[in-house]
Amino acid sequence: GENVEQHPSTLSVQEGDSAVIKCTYSDSASNYFPWYKQELGKRPQLIIDIRSNVGEKKDQRIAVTLNKTAKHFSLHITETQPEDSAVYFCAASKGWVTGGGNKLTFGTGTQLKVEL
Amino acid sequence: KAGVTQTPRYLIKTRGQQVTLSCSPISGHRSVSWYQQTPGQGLQFLFEYFSETQRNKGNFPGRFSGRQFSNSRSEMNVSTLELGDSALYLCASSQSGILETQYFGPGTRLLVL
Numbered sequence: 001g002e003n004v005e006q007h008p009s010t011l012s013v014q015e016g017d018s019a020v021i022k023c024t025y026s027d028s029a030s031n032y033f034p035w036y037k038q039e040l041g042k043r044p045q046l047i048i049d050i051r052s053n054v055g056e057k058k059d060q061r062i063a064v065t066l067n068k069t070a071k072h073f074s075l076h077i078t079e080t081q082p083e084d085s086a087v088y089f090c091a092a093s094k095g096w097v098t099g100g101g102n103k104l105t106f107g108t109g110t111q112l113k114v115e116l
Numbered sequence: 117k118a119g120v121t122q123t124p125r126y127l128i129k130t131r132g133q134q135v136t137l138s139c140s141p142i143s144g145h146r147s148v149s150w151y152q153q154t155p156g157q158g159l160q161f162l163f164e165y166f167s168e169t170q171r172n173k174g175n176f177p178g179r180f181s182g183r184q185f186s187n188s189r190s191e192m193n194v195s196t197l198e199l200g201d202s203a204l205y206l207c208a209s210s211q212s213g214i215l216e217t218q219y220f221g222p223g224t225r226l227l228v229l
Contacts, residue, residue, distance in 0.1 A: 001175075032215040043206065043220040044159075051215060089159060095215040101172030102147050102210060104218065106159040 002027040004092050006107025013080050014115055021110045023090035024072040030092040033066060033073045034104070039086045047088075048075070080114045087111050117143055120209050120221035128227045134195040137224045141188050141209030147171075148190040149218060150182060153204040162205075165190050166212070194226075202228045 003026040013019050025033075031052035036044035050057045050064045050073065057064050063076040077084055091104040121140045129135050141148050149172075150162040161174040165184035182192040188209075194201055204225050208218035 034217065036220075043222050045220070046217050049217060091159075093215070101164045102149055102166070102216075102218065103161045103164060103172045103174070104149070104151075104159075104208075105161065106151075108158050 002030060002092055002094070002105040004090060004105050004107045006090050006110060008110060009108065010111045010113070012113045012115060015080060015082060017080055019075075019077045019080055019084070019112055019114075021075045021088055021090070021112070022072060023074070023092075023107050024070075025092040025105075026071070027092070027094065028068075028071065029094045030071075030105075032093040032095055033064070034091050034093075035064060035075050036089045036091065037086045038089065038109075044089060077112075080112075082114050082116060085112055085114045120207060120219050122205075122207055122221040122224050124224060125222065126225050126227075128229065129197050130229050131197055131199060133197050134193065135197060135226060136191055136193045137205055137207075137226075139190045139192075139207035139209075139221055141190070141207075142219055145209035145211050145219075146188050147210045147212060147216075147218075148184060148188065149208045149210075150190070150192050151206045151208065152176075153206055153223070154202075159206070162192065197228045199228050202226060 006023045034049035038044040066073040087109045090107040147166045149164040164172040184190045204223045206223045208220045210216040
């Protein structure tokens with residue numbers, strides 16, 4: 001089955017710096033890649049997603065890049081702020097059309113700490 | 117629109133008991149997926165329901181089951197609870213599930229003693 005690896009497991013940056021989290025996936029049929037942010041005691045919330053027909057997507061301070069050939073995708077957060085501190089999860093899905101239904105396979109998470 | 121809701125939010129059970137968790141998706145959403153979150157195993161897919169049919173299933177034992185009703189509300193059941201079933205159970209909904217955003221509920225925290 002699909003396997004998603006995520007690195008690093010913890011990341012500490014200074015406020016204002018950039019943060020990059022990387023994920024690799026194993027199933028070349030995967031075609032949807034969301035990123036979720038989960039604050040302590042709260043539900044995962046989608047922050048950005050990308051589909052396989054797009055190489056890069058940006059939303060203000062957040063961007064995601066996808067390299068289908070290498071089977072990896074990355075989350076970039078610029079100008080980090082203390083409120084960005086949370087656990088970030090990447091995920092991959094094949095989607096219903098390719099028989100995967102809506103199943104998301106998650107990475108193991110990255111604890112991001114933004115220090116003042 | 118109201119978000120995904122789950123009941124109950126917290127639950128304490130003892131080994132051997134069974135438990136039923138409920139999930140109400142966002143209005144208009146027909147796909148409901150269930151995930152188990154633990155510190156050791158992370159977020160793991162349990163199953164997905166779409167239009168009252170199980171469309172996909174993860175690698176969990178048969179003690180874990182679910183169903184979906186005609187109004188898209190879903191329930192999951194765990195029978196013969198084990199200590200290792202202690203986890204946060206999250207459900208997520210999407211409109212049709214075809215490469216769409218999944219919105220998560222707040223989860224039900226289950227503690228098995």
